[in-house]
Amino acid sequence: MSGSPPLVEAYDLEKVYPDGTVAVRGVSFRAGRGLTIFMGPNGSGKTTTLSITAGALRPTSGRVLVCGYDVWGRDWSRPRSCIGYAPQAMPFREKLSVIENLTWYGLIRGLPPWESRRRARWLLEQLGLEGLERKKVSELSGGQRRRLTIAASLIGDPEVLILDEPTSGLDPKARASLWSLLRRVAGDKAIIASTHIPDEAEGADYVYIFHRGRVVAEGAPGELIGRYVRYSRVIVKGSGLEVAPTMEWARLVEAGWDRAVYVTEDPEEALPRLVERLLKLGARIERVEVRKPGLAEVFLAVTGEAPEGGA
Amino acid sequence: MSSTVWRVLSEVYASLKGMLRYKETLFWVIIFPLLWYGLMAAIWSNPSPPTIKVGVYNADQLQGPYNISEALIKAMNSTGFMKPIPFHNATSLREAVLHGKVDVGLIVPGNFTESLMEGSSATLKLLSVKESWGNFAYSIASSFIESFSNEFRRRVINVSISYIVTYFNSTQLGGAYPNWTYYAIRWLRFISDPIRVNASVYTPPLLATKGGLRAYYALSMIGVEALFVGLFTGALSVNEKRRDGTLTVLLASPMRDWELFTSETLAALASVGVSAAAVAAMSIATGAKYVVNTESLLLAVAFLLLGTLFTIGLGVILAALAKTPEGASALVNAIAFPVMFIGGIVIPYYVLPGYLKAFARYWPLSRFVIASRSVLLGLMSSSDAASFSIPAIIATIATYLVGVAIFKKLLARALEYH
Numbered sequence: 108m109s110g111s112p113p114l115v116e117a118y119d120l121e122k123v124y125p126d127g128t129v130a131v132r133g134v135s136f137r138a139g140r141g142l143t144i145f146m147g148p149n150g151s152g153k154t155t156t157l158s159i160t161a162g163a164l165r166p167t168s169g170r171v172l173v174c175g176y177d178v179w180g181r182d183w184s185r186p187r188s189c190i191g192y193a194p195q196a197m198p199f200r201e202k203l204s205v206i207e208n209l210t211w212y213g214l215i216r217g218l219p220p221w222e223s224r225r226r227a228r229w230l231l232e233q234l235g236l237e238g239l240e241r242k243k244v245s246e247l248s249g250g251q252r253r254r255l256t257i258a259a260s261l262i263g264d265p266e267v268l269i270l271d272e273p274t275s276g277l278d279p280k281a282r283a284s285l286w287s288l289l290r291r292v293a294g295d296k297a298i299i300a301s302t303h304i305p306d307e308a309e310g311a312d313y314v315y316i317f318h319r320g321r322v323v324a325e326g327a328p329g330e331l332i333g334r335y336v337r338y339s340r341v342i343v344k345g346s347g348l349e350v351a352p353t354m355e356w357a358r359l360v361e362a363g364w365d366r367a368v369y370v371t372e373d374p375e376e377a378l379p380r381l382v383e384r385l386l387k388l389g390a391r392i393e394r395v396e397v398r399k400p401g402l403a404e405v406f407l408a409v410t411g412e413a414p415e416g417g418a
Numbered sequence: 419m420s421s422t423v424w425r426v427l428s429e430v431y432a433s434l435k436g437m438l439r440y441k442e443t444l445f446w447v448i449i450f451p452l453l454w455y456g457l458m459a460a461i462w463s464n465p466s467p468p469t470i471k472v473g474v475y476n477a478d479q480l481q482g483p484y485n486i487s488e489a490l491i492k493a494m495n496s497t498g499f500m501k502p503i504p505f506h507n508a509t510s511l512r513e514a515v516l517h518g519k520v521d522v523g524l525i526v527p528g529n530f531t532e533s534l535m536e537g538s539s540a541t542l543k544l545l546s547v548k549e550s551w552g553n554f555a556y557s558i559a560s561s562f563i564e565s566f567s568n569e570f571r572r573r574v575i576n577v578s579i580s581y582i583v584t585y586f587n588s589t590q591l592g593g594a595y596p597n598w599t600y601y602a603i604r605w606l607r608f609i610s611d612p613i614r615v616n617a618s619v620y621t622p623p624l625l626a627t628k629g630g631l632r633a634y635y636a637l638s639m640i641g642v643e644a645l646f647v648g649l650f651t652g653a654l655s656v657n658e659k660r661r662d663g664t665l666t667v668l669l670a671s672p673m674r675d676w677e678l679f680t681s682e683t684l685a686a687l688a689s690v691g692v693s694a695a696a697v698a699a700m701s702i703a704t705g706a707k708y709v710v711n712t713e714s715l716l717l718a719v720a721f722l723l724l725g726t727l728f729t730i731g732l733g734v735i736l737a738a739l740a741k742t743p744e745g746a747s748a749l750v751n752a753i754a755f756p757v758m759f760i761g762g763i764v765i766p767y768y769v770l771p772g773y774l775k776a777f778a779r780y781w782p783l784s785r786f787v788i789a790s791r792s793v794l795l796g797l798m799s800s801s802d803a804a805s806f807s808i809p810a811i812i813a814t815i816a817t818y819l820v821g822v823a824i825f826k827k828l829l830a831r832a833l834e835y836h
């Protein structure tokens with residue numbers, strides 16, 4: 108987890124559905140102020156863990172403490188007052204306008220209506236949604252709806268934000284912009300978010316990698332990359348590349364007519380020798396890319412499977 | 419105010435805001451009861467009885483000042499609820515009866531007045547179709563003719579008495595039996611009027627007036643709203659929110675289960691309140707008359723709120739039987755529509771057949787509607803209405819508590835899996 112004291116602590120969470128399906132098993136994590144990301148493919152247990160942490164899904168076993176209170180203990184309200192939760196498809200009431208929806212979210216968090224409205228206006232302004240107060244939610248674009256979701260989760264000024272796939276359905280540019288906006292508006296809150304896109308997780312302070320209902324790796328992104336991946340990826344594009352061979356200093360992982368992919372620990376030394384060898388073999392080279400290792404490679408190294416949305 | 423208050427009022431906020439913004443909700447909460455009220459008030463709020471059309475073929479030969487058939491038809495016309503319509507022959511009259519152009523037919527024979535003047539019985543012929551309205555019209559017409567016949571007999575006997583007094587006493591026979599005249603007159607008077615009616619006419623109760631009947635149907639419509647809004651609120655309180663994802667964020671919010679249920683309850687009460695205010699305003703604008711004082715008003719409001727609590731509780735019980743919002747809605751409609759008519763809410767309790775009366779008598783919402791009508795129409799004292807409602811209050815508390823328990827179970831189930 109990040110350096111600050113934890114606001115969220117989860118111990119040995121397990122969720123087994125009545126039909127016997129195991130959604131998560133033995134999941135423990137801690138999150139302090141800053142951005143903590145749960146990374147993993149769909150069905151890896153991220154959403155289940157977030158739902159349990161937010162207090163919307165009861166675990167079969169395990170314990171979650173938020174702001175020092177047990178989410179599933181006798182005191183129902185206190186830990187939940189500390190949480191702002193946005194599921195992947197945030198429900199908005201179609202009969203209400205944008206500002207009325209936010210006011211309703213404020214009311215269910217116990218804010219008086221005038222305070223809800225004041226805070227809703229401030230959040231709309233901060234998230235670039237001013238002027239849309241009276242619109243229906245169904246009239247908003249995908250990106251506007253995502254920003255409204257963040258506003259709804261922030262309306263009660265919670266210390267902990269739990270966001271399930273907050274950038275789902277957005278293009279890469281909009282995703283990057285939303286993450287930076289979220290960081291700015293949320294300030295020093297503890298944000299726990301999930302994503303299946305490794306590039307997004309690289310901006311986090313701390314990452315938990317989920318695979319088949321378990322946490323298989325955790326750490327700051329740089330630390331994870333350093334721990335699990337020591338090679339770079341060299342991608343050669345052109346034609347006649349089906350002849351590309353495995354070499355001592357560069358291992359071939361993929362070869363096709365127009366593309367060959369190598370992994371190597373020392374790309375600077377390997378690259379000129381690799382190009383020379385391929386040209387000798389009659390391949391025609393148009394472009395060579397060297398990709399530094401990222402969380403996609405970490406995921407591959409840890410699970411042996413390529414991540415969804417990876418490079 | 420504490421944050422609990424705002425959490426509990428959240429659903430009222432969403433419901434009232436949604437009502438203003440969403441035409442469909444506005445229709446069901448305000449327009450629908452107003453339309454129904456207007457319809458019921460127009461059809462049923464006329465306290466005068468319906469007019470019976472009596473087709474008359476009068477073949478009476480004797481004309482002039484002593485024509486008794488003419489007197490009969492004139493008397494019939496003066497009742498206000500029977501309208502004699504002349505026909506020129508018996509065949510066309512029979513056709514008119516058969517085709518429903520008149521409700522009942524009356525044929526006066528040619529020797530009608532002559533027979534009566536000679537002291538012989540005369541026979542009138544009544545034609546009707548054997549169905550409920552025809553039977554009713556026949557009963558009214560024959561009762562009227564019987565009354566006319568009694569009046570005719572009374573007048574003949576009075577003439578006879580005056581003859582006895584004038585002529586019999588002066589004869590030898592009268593002198594020989596002086597008490598005979600006394601007993602004969604007494605006997606004749608008995609024959610002419612064996613049963614007398616001593617009528618006392620009071621100011622009609624509010625219910626027998628147009629304004630009272632309009633108030634009656636206005637309260638029926640508020641009862642209908644309590645029935646539908648309560649049942650739907652209860653039945654969809656978990657199912658629909660689970661479907662649209664709202665339940666997930668509510669469960670992750672600081673709202674406790676009792677706050678959620680109270681919030682739903684208050685939202686339903688607010689909807690019924692808006693509906694009731696609209697119907698009451700329209701009814702007053704269209705001439706409905708109520709017995710309004712602080713006590714009657716508070717009691718009537720309390721009865722209708724209790725009725726809504728009963729239907730909310732019942733709605734949640736139905737929710738436990740349905741897996742989807744559509745299933746819950748179907749169950750609600752299957753119950754609410756028949757109950758609206760057979761439960762003594764729209765159709766008055768006293769016109770229901772016996773076995774349905776028994777149901778309406780014990781159906782708590784009907785009891786509350788009857789009690790609120792009774793206090794606002796001056797049919798029952800406040801204490802009588804309160805005592806009348808005690809079984810319904812007990813049933814409501816029980817049903818609502820069962821509803822709360824089921825609601826908690828449904829929430830617990832929703833927490834187990836999405």
